[in-house]
Amino acid sequence: MKTCTVRFDPGGVEVRVAQGETVLAAAQAAGIYVNSICGGDGLCGKCRVILREGEVSSRPTALLERDEIRQGYILACESRVLGNLHLEVPPESRLAQQPALAQEIALRFGRVVPFRPEGRPYAFDPFTRKLFLPLPPPSLDDAVGDLERVYRGITSHVAVPAMQTGLFNLRRLAGMLRDSGWRLTATLGQRGKTMEVVQLEAGDTSARNFGVALDVGTTTVVANLVDLASGEVASRKGTYNSQIRYGEDVITRIVYAGSEPAAAERLRACVVRDTNDLVSAMVQESGIALGDVTGIVAAGNTTMIHLLLGLEVANIRREPYIPAATAVPVVRAAEVGVAISGRGLFCCLPGAGPYVGSDITADVISSGMNQSAELSLLFDLGTNGEVVLGTADWLVCCSASAGPAFEGGGLKCGTRAADGAIERVAVTPYGTLTYKVIGSGKPGGICGSGLIDLTAELFRVGTLDKAGRFRRDGGVPGLRDGEDGPEFVVVPAERTATGRDITVNEDDLAIFIRSKGAIYTAADTMLSHLGFSFADVQRVYLSGGFGTSVDIGNAVVIGLLPDLPRERFQFIGNGSLAGARMCLISREALAEAEAAAARMTYLELSTDSRFMRDFTSSLFLPHTDIERFPTVLRSLGKSAP
């Protein structure tokens, strides 16, 4: 079989692949990230690369404009290598260097008011805890075994119903006790219902105990290094989940995992490497050693946790949607492949169902809704969209299958909330459209919060009608005829990073409206099933990267969020990370997370007839039944004739 050399710029990375291989596969083999939301099905049009030299065979596509094709643009997934190639990955197809972390966004906007400041409501009692034990040396009158002496020392400090340890520690114990003058530090870790003596160290090392809170997202992996002696965050790092090169969302990853024997292991290796990279970077930054990190608490959607642990994911996608485990037992970090202290523990928070994972459990814990007498609603709007409803007594959850529109997926100029994304849009009283870009550069696309603003503003000023179609007769200028019908120019080419216009057309809006409708209807369906309406909801929590930068007023205008008094809404930032961190520093929180996950009833919407019926009614701005949005109705009455 003939092989060809493919060179990718910038970077000059070369790879040899078989003739006939797709350019996307070549990029994956080279470890080069090329955007690909659909995972290589030729549907999203995101995997644009520029052919500088060489020959490919490309299928015809409507996702590239004639002008672009003339400039050499090809879709990586639809083009096959015929000979040696020289390709350029343009900025819009690359991964931004560092994702904008939800927390950082939150700080920038200054709107995150933690409902329950961490560490206060739950007792400080970390998942892995170090206990310095100055033990009395043995004598003929006190001649218990070394291990019994250590256990006695531990139980004099901590009430432990059951304790275990391994041969590893036991084999070193006698020497360590005598060499250290009977002064050692035991690291205790929670392992299900038992307490494990994870490790033993000579002398007093109790001040050197760190843990990692980990949020394993489909798009990003974000971690906090936490000083478990104080509960303070010592370092924060985030990175893209490098599985992205094999597909942007959960479903494409599952499909890829089943595509060939080595694929699942490849996905596992990606996220394990990402995690190790984050942990080492944080450890270096804090000037500590990997051995000082004794535990990890991770949250993530069910598929991400399965891929990280090397569990079978295929059944998550097949009806009746069964994960290998909803609650994964605590294991050693080394078994997962994550390098911390040799015997350090790895805890994945429990999830509630195939599409409501431990990230949502963490959200719930982070919001405190699991302890509240009030009826609360929680939205986690990431790559997927999950909704939780409940009180201290019961919890119901569902996955809205919102699609990746809020992350910019499926939209021509959609992008993630990273540097260069338009995150806020407004129309000034003088009719001028203004926008705000993440970072200091020119805009490259528009992210979820920007799209909410844009849709709401265009609707408000009359450029958009309630069906999501452009009206020539009103609103702000910028409307023109594009290849796929009328389109609105948000930023003209001369002011963009890509040198191409940033535009939105009616197809983009239709996708976006389906997403917002799915989320609203999911919440509405849950309330109806339980005999409630939105008016009964006392508190609405918004979680996720997206959920910290959204303008609530505009989200209500487009019918994404219910029309409730603004004071009932609460941003909780990256609730998945915050919840993992709470469980890392408090075994009480961890027990609450387990209880909450066990209490959460999963509602499958894909087979729910009420959901399907109501969803259709939600595909309007804000809704077919506008009476549901009285403040929107009033403001429209004021601003439009």
Place this chain on the structure above:
Amino acid sequence: MKTCTVRFDPGGVEVRVAQGETVLAAAQAAGIYVNSICGGDGLCGKCRVILREGEVSSRPTALLERDEIRQGYILACESRVLGNLHLEVPPESRLAQQPALAQEIALRFGRVVPFRPEGRPYAFDPFTRKLFLPLPPPSLDDAVGDLERVYRGITSHVAVPAMQTGLFNLRRLAGMLRDSGWRLTATLGQRGKTMEVVQLEAGDTSARNFGVALDVGTTTVVANLVDLASGEVASRKGTYNSQIRYGEDVITRIVYAGSEPAAAERLRACVVRDTNDLVSAMVQESGIALGDVTGIVAAGNTTMIHLLLGLEVANIRREPYIPAATAVPVVRAAEVGVAISGRGLFCCLPGAGPYVGSDITADVISSGMNQSAELSLLFDLGTNGEVVLGTADWLVCCSASAGPAFEGGGLKCGTRAADGAIERVAVTPYGTLTYKVIGSGKPGGICGSGLIDLTAELFRVGTLDKAGRFRRDGGVPGLRDGEDGPEFVVVPAERTATGRDITVNEDDLAIFIRSKGAIYTAADTMLSHLGFSFADVQRVYLSGGFGTSVDIGNAVVIGLLPDLPRERFQFIGNGSLAGARMCLISREALAEAEAAAARMTYLELSTDSRFMRDFTSSLFLPHTDIERFPTVLRSLGKSAP
């Protein structure tokens, strides 16, 4: 450095060693067993080998007779290799092929009446249990995770407060469930207070579940393969503990373990190999696979268990005599190095102190004294001598430091209870000495039970006085002057396996009397401390290989056992193995063993002033205070003037 070739016969094994190395070290390097009770200190005179060719440098020794030296006898530990050697290991220095197992001895004598037949008083509920789970396949209405489905299946059969499993099982679970049509077998193992799902197998394998009960003795390692589906013993095997080549008793092993960096590991490797050999032999004999063996329950003295697990033993010997652990946590057999099912569990029963190990806990469980309202006394007379006193409410134990005399150690013609050992001796009414040999061959020496009989009979007929000295004026013929004073010829050279006379002299008897005195005084001291006397003891249990072949009447005559009505004595055979087997087939028994060990108070006799005083009084036949032995007093009154 010059190396020399040393050849050992019979067998023709050759080894190359450095010039100047001892012959004993050469034998150890060659894997050849040469008796060595003192562990190479030149004290016991047991490591006799015959130099056939070559040159050694030997230190002068009083432990070989002139005639023997002329025949080429050398002491292996006291002779250094000067050039190439050809050596012969004579029968008396070799290890008998197969030790006489306590149980076999018991069967031969037909005297073991198990006080509590196994499996009856405790519920049949094995340490590792297989549960066949035909699970309902998932549906949209029953969409719990695979692991949760398995857990639900388990808890519908067994009440489990806490359950755990590892990534190993979890990674295979989804495929196994679907490939097997939702029919699998879970192996559950008790691990401290939690239940572990040890392994998962497709289909119904619940009929194929085996466990091993293991008695790790200083001299022998004995095992039973138990069918855990029925509780029946499928196979029994025993072997010498191959650590013997590095020393005969616990103390010499501890000394050897500390002699050089690799020594402890060498000892560990010996007993691990012995165990693996036994397990494979039993598995082969029973036509099952190693993977069908899911658990091991082991009992042994503290030092043996430490060496097996690779724990530090040095502190067991140093005051205040501290083991690394008295109760060792359950670990994986693979961690110990024993090959059974990959994830099979290894449980060491808990001990009570540095010199009262889990073999004694097993004895107690096997006797049932821990559940009895009666005051009971238990003697375990092996290489060491341990005594337990108590009722269902309390237990006190001690180690008598009896020395190895009952195993033949320290006595010129002493030997273990193996083929060729004189195990019974009697003087007929006509004044003739008769004896019984283990196996079908000629006698090679005299073992503990034989020595008890011999001493009692010679004392009864007046050949021995109460101080253990020979009297020329009475009894049976056979007395003569030896190199070390008067000696009694038990068997003349022409009728022995070694071609040398089997004799006993006053030094041998002094050693033996010290041993019997230590054991009697240990029991007496414990009783006194608690305000009891022997008359209060309702039941006396005799355990250990030695404890099944001893003649109780003769043991009372010499003052080893108290003078109590014969019906109070009970042989329990190899109580260590029987107790381990009970705990293997009943988690209730295992819990009882843990409770009994925790309840057992260890009495250190080496610093007990009452013991030291009373010990001196016991160095007579039967005792200084003969009133303590009324039936002996009466029978002496009848038979002697």
